[in-house]
Amino acid sequence: MRPTIARVALPVPLDKQFDYLIPSHLFPIIGGRVSVPFGRQTLVGIVTEFAQESEFSIEQLKSVKEVLDSQPVWPDKLYSLLKWCSQFYQFPLGDTLANAMPSALRKGKPADFASCKEWQMTPSGSNQMMQGFGRAFKQAQVMNLLTSGAVSHSSLLEEDVSIATLKSLQEKGWIEVSEQKPQFKAWPKQIEADVEKPKLNQEQAIAIASVNSSKGFGCYLLEGVTGSGKTEVYLNLIKPVLEQGKQALVLVPEIGLTPQTINRFKKRFNVPVEVIHSGLNDTERLNAWLSARDKVAGIVIGTRSALLTPFADLGIIIVDEEHDSSYKQQDSLRYHARDVAVMRANQEQIPIVLGSATPALETLHNALTGKYHHLHLTERAGVAVPTRNRVLDVKGLYLESGLSAPLIADMRRHLTEGNQVLLFLNRRGFSPALMCHECGWIADCQRCDAYYTFHQYSNEIRCHHCGSQRPVIHQCQSCGSTQLVTVGVGTEQLEKQLAELFPEYKTIRIDRDSTRRKGSLESALTSIRRGEYQILIGTQMLAKGHHFPDVTLVALLDVDGSLYSSDFRASERLAQLFIQVAGRAGRASKPGEVILQTHHPEHSLLQDLLQRDYHHFALTALAERKLAMLPPYTYLTLFRAEANQSQMVEDFLRQVRHTLEAHPLFDQHCMVLGPTPAPLAKRAGKFRWQLLLQAEARSVMQKLLMSAKPAISMLPLASKVRWTLDIEPQDLS
Ligand code: ADP
Ligand code: ZN
Ligand code: ZN
Numbered sequence: 245m246r247p248t249i250a251r252v253a254l255p256v257p258l259d260k261q262f263d264y265l266i267p268s269h270l271f272p273i274i275g276g277r278v279s280v281p282f283g284r285q286t287l288v289g290i291v292t293e294f295a296q297e298s299e300f301s302i303e304q305l306k307s308v309k310e311v312l313d314s315q316p317v318w319p320d321k322l323y324s325l326l327k328w329c330s331q332f333y334q335f336p337l338g339d340t341l342a343n344a345m346p347s348a349l350r351k352g353k354p355a356d357f358a359s360c361k362e363w364q365m366t367p368s369g370s371n372q373m374m375q376g377f378g379r380a381f382k383q384a385q386v387m388n389l390l391t392s393g394a395v396s397h398s399s400l401l402e403e404d405v406s407i408a409t410l411k412s413l414q415e416k417g418w419i420e421v422s423e424q425k426p427q428f429k430a431w432p433k434q435i436e437a438d439v440e441k442p443k444l445n446q447e448q449a450i451a452i453a454s455v456n457s458s459k460g461f462g463c464y465l466l467e468g469v470t471g472s473g474k475t476e477v478y479l480n481l482i483k484p485v486l487e488q489g490k491q492a493l494v495l496v497p498e499i500g501l502t503p504q505t506i507n508r509f510k511k512r513f514n515v516p517v518e519v520i521h522s523g524l525n526d527t528e529r530l531n532a533w534l535s536a537r538d539k540v541a542g543i544v545i546g547t548r549s550a551l552l553t554p555f556a557d558l559g560i561i562i563v564d565e566e567h568d569s570s571y572k573q574q575d576s577l578r579y580h581a582r583d584v585a586v587m588r589a590n591q592e593q594i595p596i597v598l599g600s601a602t603p604a605l606e607t608l609h610n611a612l613t614g615k616y617h618h619l620h621l622t623e624r625a626g627v628a629v630p631t632r633n634r635v636l637d638v639k640g641l642y643l644e645s646g647l648s649a650p651l652i653a654d655m656r657r658h659l660t661e662g663n664q665v666l667l668f669l670n671r672r673g674f675s676p677a678l679m680c681h682e683c684g685w686i687a688d689c690q691r692c693d694a695y696y697t698f699h700q701y702s703n704e705i706r707c708h709h710c711g712s713q714r715p716v717i718h719q720c721q722s723c724g725s726t727q728l729v730t731v732g733v734g735t736e737q738l739e740k741q742l743a744e745l746f747p748e749y750k751t752i753r754i755d756r757d758s759t760r761r762k763g764s765l766e767s768a769l770t771s772i773r774r775g776e777y778q779i780l781i782g783t784q785m786l787a788k789g790h791h792f793p794d795v796t797l798v799a800l801l802d803v804d805g806s807l808y809s810s811d812f813r814a815s816e817r818l819a820q821l822f823i824q825v826a827g828r829a830g831r832a833s834k835p836g837e838v839i840l841q842t843h844h845p846e847h848s849l850l851q852d853l854l855q856r857d858y859h860h861f862a863l864t865a866l867a868e869r870k871l872a873m874l875p876p877y878t879y880l881t882l883f884r885a886e887a888n889q890s891q892m893v894e895d896f897l898r899q900v901r902h903t904l905e906a907h908p909l910f911d912q913h914c915m916v917l918g919p920t921p922a923p924l925a926k927r928a929g930k931f932r933w934q935l936l937l938q939a940e941a942r943s944v945m946q947k948l949l950m951s952a953k954p955a956i957s958m959l960p961l962a963s964k965v966r967w968t969l970d971i972e973p974q975d976l977s
Pocket of ligand 1: 443444445468470473476477
């Protein structure tokens with residue numbers, strides 16, 4: 245019998261689906277999109293089920309407006325994975341599915357390749373190339389970008405090319421534009437390009453053989469420092485996969501998606517490589533997505549969201565820098581791309597490789613208990629000498645914008661020898677606070693429980709939590725004094741101080757403020773590599789993915805905050821950062837030195853890390869976690885809630901606590917902590933509280949949440965406060 249009712253998952257924050265009548269001329273399919281009336285809007289949703297009956301009477305039901313797909317949006321396995329995600333992360337199915345679609349599909353556009361504008365050089369343009377472009381630097385930039393073939397309009401804009409420049413080049417007849425659809429081409433017989441490849445060392449060969457021997461699913465932790473040849477292992481693993489006609493997915497952290505990385509994959513193989521990142525426009529994203537689904541692409545490289553790309557025939561998943569915190573989405577569907585990737589590999593029955601120099605404690609635990617296979621790369625190709633590491637006790641020392649005298653002396657020594665120095669300070673702006681010298685009043689954000697950061701460069705004070713900003717103030721708002729002083733040191737102030745201390749050397753600052761413009765990070769990195777700057781100042785942006793062979797001294801200026809943080813993961817993050825920063829420096833002929841300024845040189849974490857290595861630190865940290873009953877030995881869920889009134893938020897979470905504790909599935913191995921005010925107790929005018937649920941087993945946690953959530957949603961206050969669930973949170977703020 246022809247079904248009369250379609251159950252549709254819609255992108256609305258409700259844990260339910262909606263019934264619509266199917267008009268006789270329409271033929272929706274399960275897993276395909278339909279557009280339906282919803283209130284006064286029309287929404288695009290996914291048909292999840294057919295039914296003959298509804299809990300509503302037929303007269304109350306509205307009808308499906310339009311059927312948008314003749315085949316399901318996702319292959320079966322990915323569709324089940326998305327349903328699993330929705331359950332595991334306690335996020336409404338409709339929202340989850342919408343999250344996983346490229347926005348063009350979310351908006352109801354057809355699931356077909358769309359054509360994109362692309363620019364290419366004309367013959368007369370090539371002629372002009374020989375003669376050069378004189379002082380027309382912008383035009384020269386465009387022409388250089390087009391030398392190796394056509395480039396899409398939007399990627400030119402990403403490179404900061406202006407439309408005016410394109411127009412004027414077009415008028416001169418040097419470039420032309422066309423509309424192109426991605427072309428289907430069978431992959432060539434010879435998959436691997438004719439490029440020079442290093443001869444694998446023994447550890448690499450063992451790693452590759454182990455993964456290749458895996459039948460079906462297998463999860464491999466590939467532990468090796470930067471430069472130990474992990475990427476080379478990935479390339480060798482991908483080769484046979486492509487040769488069998490299967491595809492590969494490579495996930496990289498947000499900051500790791502550099503042109504160098506992408507080029508290594510593109511140069512190595514003769515198959516199309518799709519790159520998926522947040523900078524793509526709707527059309528490009530849809531094309532990349534379809535290209536993977538229809539097997540145009542052999543390899544997809546991308547950041548977190550690339551995990552949810554459909555593949556015709558996926559053969560391997562690689563997660564590089566698996567410990568990186570950008571793999572966890574911090575809003576809406578709060579999934580961890582690494583964890584879901586393992587789930588996906590399991591479902592597809594394929595191998596997955598997690599690579600890192602500093603594995604997350606969760607991952608290491610899985611490797612130590614035998615759940616994952618553990619592979620090691622211990623030799624660092626190229627750089628033979630490890631860095632010399634030293635703790636510098638700054639207790640009682642005068643700090644000049646965060647720099648101690650011994651450090652300044654060390655810097656001078658390295659600079660005089662013609663080397664570069666990298667200073668690491670994870671706080672942007674000039675100073676984290678502006679204080680009245682007379683009465684102690686501190687300029688604070690009215691909307692947050694936080695101080696304003698002073699940005700001297702733009703002459704503003706800004707709140708780093710709600711983003712509000714205002715011109716710098718010159719008078720105390722409490723006593724009227726004009727004696728305002730800065731408290732603490734940010735990267736801007738450090739930059740200024742260095743210009744005074746080392747006027748003969750050039751300093752460059754790399755943080756979110758200095759690299760706002762697209763392409764500016766790349767060009768800064770290039771000038772650093774060319775040696776145009778001797779002193780580099782960076783926040784954690786500079787810690788990842790970039791190698792600076794001429795840097796011989798790295799200093800971490802202020803790590804004490806991480807040693808005594810309320811977030812139990814802070815020390816793990818510091819250890820990872822330390823190893824990464826150290827990995828930036830030096831080469832065989834120029835061994836590096838790493839200095840850590842601290843008031844707590846005796847701290848056991850620092851001792852473990854410096855005297856021994858990350859692995860020993862990790863074992864100690866795991867033992868501490870076990871004693872404290874923290875992940876990976878237990879599982880956490882964080883309830884966050886906020887509203888305009890503090891009391892209401894606290895009351896709501898108290899009721900949540902009672903609901904959980906009274907639940908039959910809540911056993912002696914479960915525990916609730918809180919409610920407590922969030923570390924940032926007020927943000928953008930809202931009061932914030934949180935509640936932590938802890939369970940010894942993942943399955944207990946899941947069943948408990950699934951069964952208790954409807955009751956929690958029914959609490960009278962549930963509709964008055966904004967609340968969210970964060971399953972296995974990475975960040976407790
Ligand atoms: P990782 O990904 O661990 O940082 P890479 O794979 O990028 O390491 O390797 C670092 C450098 O060493 C690269 O230039 C790479 O070409 C080179 N390399 C990798 N494996 C070998 C090897 N077995 N012999 C010589 N050079 C190698
Ligand atoms: Zn604020
Ligand atoms: Zn004052």
